Amino acid sequence: MKPENNLLLTFSRLIVFIGFFLILFKSFSQNNHPLIKYYDGKLKLNDNEVDSLVDQIIEERHSDYLLALAFYQKGVLQSKKGKDIGAINNYDSALVHLHQADTTDNYLLSALWRNQGAILHNYKLYKEAVMLYEKALEPSYEYSTKRGISTNYNIGLAMIQYDPEKALRLFFKLQDQAKGDSKRQARIYNQLGLFQKHIKQYDKAVIYFKKGLKLGVSGRTKADLLQNISDVYYHLEDYLNQERFLLQTLQIPESNRFIALMDLGECYLLQGRHQEARTILLEAEEIYDEQPLKLDYIKMMKTLAMKNMLVAVEAEQQAQDQQKISGQKIFTLSILLAVAGVLLVYIYIKRHFIRRKLTTIINSLHWNG
Numbered sequence: 001m002k003p004e005n006n007l008l009l010t011f012s013r014l015i016v017f018i019g020f021f022l023i024l025f026k027s028f029s030q031n032n033h034p035l036i037k038y039y040d041g042k043l044k045l046n047d048n049e050v051d052s053l054v055d056q057i058i059e060e061r062h063s064d065y066l067l068a069l070a071f072y073q074k075g076v077l078q079s080k081k082g083k084d085i086g087a088i089n090n091y092d093s094a095l096v097h098l099h100q101a102d103t104t105d106n107y108l109l110s111a112l113w114r115n116q117g118a119i120l121h122n123y124k125l126y127k128e129a130v131m132l133y134e135k136a137l138e139p140s141y142e143y144s145t146k147r148g149i150s151t152n153y154n155i156g157l158a159m160i161q162y163d164p165e166k167a168l169r170l171f172f173k174l175q176d177q178a179k180g181d182s183k184r185q186a187r188i189y190n191q192l193g194l195f196q197k198h199i200k201q202y203d204k205a206v207i208y209f210k211k212g213l214k215l216g217v218s219g220r221t222k223a224d225l226l227q228n229i230s231d232v233y234y235h236l237e238d239y240l241n242q243e244r245f246l247l248q249t250l251q252i253p254e255s256n257r258f259i260a261l262m263d264l265g266e267c268y269l270l271q272g273r274h275q276e277a278r279t280i281l282l283e284a285e286e287i288y289d290e291q292p293l294k295l296d297y298i299k300m301m302k303t304l305a306m307k308n309m310l311v312a313v314e315a316e317q318q319a320q321d322q323q324k325i326s327g328q329k330i331f332t333l334s335i336l337l338a339v340a341g342v343l344l345v346y347i348y349i350k351r352h353f354i355r356r357k358l359t360t361i362i363n364s365l366h367w368n369g
Contacts, residue, residue, distance in 0.1 A: 035069055051077055064101035068094045072112060084119045091116050110136040114151055117158075126158040133158065149177055149184060153191075160195060168195055186212035186221050193228055202232050223255035230263065242267050258287045 034045070035053055045053070050073055057070040075090035091112050098109060117132030133155045137148060152174055160167035171188050178184040193208035209232070212225045230245035246264045249255050261284035268277035 033066060035066065035073065047077055047080070064097040065103040065105070068097035068101055068105075068108065070094075071097065072108060075115065079115065079119065084122070088116055088119060110151075114154070117154065121154065121158050124161070126161040129158045130155050149174055149181075153184075153187065156191065160191070160198075164195060164198070168192070171195070182215040183217055183221055186215045186217040186225065189215075190221070190225055190228065193225075197228070197232055197235070200235075202236055205232050219252065220254040223249050223252040223260075226252070227255065227260060227263075230260075234263070234267070239267050239271050243271075258284055261287070 035050075035057060054070040054074050054077075057066055058074075061067070062070075071090045071094035075087040075094065078084075078090060079087040095109075095112055098105065098112070113132050113136035117129045117136065120132065121129035133151055136151050137155075152170060156167045156170045156174065159170065171191055175185065175188050175192075178188060189208045189212035193205045193212070196202070196205035196208060206229060209225050209229045213222065217225070226245050226249040230242045230249065233239070233242040233245065243264065246260055246267065249260045250257065250264070261280050265277045265281035265284060268274075268280060
């Protein structure tokens with residue numbers, strides 16, 4: 001072989017080696033990027049650090065995959081802040097870059113569809129939400145059994161609003177699939193209970209909620225079950241049992257304390273325990289003032305309405321008490337006047353008797369004289 005051919009072959013091999021090395025280096029660098037590590041759960045970052053990292057990636061126009069991941073995280077952060085339109089726009093940008101990327105990440109693709117479905121769900125666009133949830137479940141996407149159950153669970157939550165019978169069948173199917181996972185089973189029992197409560201089958205609702213509790217769950221799942229049982233007793237006008245389950249709910253740190261306090265305040269109000277209701281509703285109002293974006297505005301309006309009702313009830317009670325006191329004063333005054341009248345009559349009669357007696361004595365003296 002000619003020397004120039006050997007040189008050309010060696011040069012070609014060197015080019016291939018360098019290219020292969022650059023691909024490996026690029027892959028290694030991307031996989032070790034802080035955002036990738038955060039996404040994989042290998043690095044802990046707070047929201048501000050993630051936001052700063054994401055802005056840097058978008059500004060520097062990294063690879064399509066990193067950009068897809070950056071826009072996804074940007075959407076998650078905006079959704080947390082209640083900026084849903086911005087979140088959807090970022091999820092859409094993430095989908096565009098993910099389709100252009102040379103890296104396939106079906107897990108991310110599924111998450112993007114599911115998160116957009118959740119936003120539409122919150123805006124009560126139930127059918128549209130189900131369409132996006134179902135895209136997250138397409139067979140071409142890789143997801144674990146738990147992930148699939150979770151998405152189907154969300155489909156059931158949305159579908160129950162417009163096709164409750166179909167949603168109910170889905171929940172029963174999920175109940176079988178979730179065997180061995182007590183937390184998921186409890187959440188499904190919770191939804192079955194809510195369905196029964198919705199159709200006013202309160203006894204059946206309590207049975208499902210208590211089945212969820214028997215699984216030994218804790219945290220928010222347990223709090224939701226207890227809260228929902230208390231709500232059933234509210235509809236049954238059994239306020240003592242409602243109070244019992246609300247007090248248990250409030251002992252769980254992960255519970256929605258604002259909602260539980262608001263319901264407990266109303267419970268006390270309905271029992272005529274006005275002072276306790278006032279204390280509880282004031283605490284609920286303080287929580288709302290501290291975290292207004294995370295709480296239900298409608299519930300807060302109901303709390304304020306109950307406080308106003310409480311003030312009105314107390315004002316009426318005070319008026320009645322005042323009227324009662326005034327009545328008692330009039331009654332006492334009447335008695336005093338009556339007694340005074342009797343005394344005056346007695347004094348008048350006695351004076352008249354004494355005067356007659358004196359007249360008789362004087363007349364007798366005159367006769368004797």
